[in-house]
Amino acid sequence: MEAKQRILKEHFRVVQTLNFELWQLTDLWAASVSNRPPMESFAMSVSRENLLGQTMLQLKQSFSGGGDPFKLPIKVRFQNEPGQDMGGLRREYFSLLLKELFTEAFGMFRYNEDVRLYWIHGHADYFDSVSAERKQQLISYFELFGNIVGLALYNHTLIDFPLPLFFFKLKFLGV
Secondary structure, three states: OHHHHHHHHHHHHHHHHHHHHHHHHHHHHHHHHHOOOOOOOEEEEEOOOOHHHHHHHHHHHHHHOOOOHHHOOEEEEEOOOOOOOOOHHHHHHHHHHHHHHOOHHHOOEEEEOOOOEEEEOOOHHHHHHOOHHHHHHHHHHHHHHHHHHHHHHHOOOOOOOOOOHHHHHHHHOOO
8 A cells, every 4th residue: 555655646746747847838938928927836915804705816817817826836925924935824825715615604514513524515405595696606615615625735735624534535536
């Protein structure tokens, strides 16, 4: 099992490196055509007061501009705060963002006191009882949730993920 993990880890590192190099070549060409400097990282500048809204906006702008922020290392800066992202700000950003997404206010997850884990708040009765606008909002939150988890994993950032084990098997392993 240990050998398989090492092989998979090395494979992931190689794929990530190749994706980044391909991104650099593509961006270098696009930068030369449009007279702009090439991008070296995906810079997120967010305020703590509107963390979720600004994240959604910046991801949407990045994708609509023809970019793919998932192929770049992420650099986070909190507005009106000093500090350079050497890993700590990125970790704090993901932690705060996921903590906000797990709150009951968003209606995505419910906390189960007995097992101290969150469960997806997705039974059919719940979705049938909300408006079409709210359904669309929930879909965008779940897409953001998936993007954030993927971005954190791609950037080798450990995150607190208080979901039951079967969720990982079901969603990530296809079991």
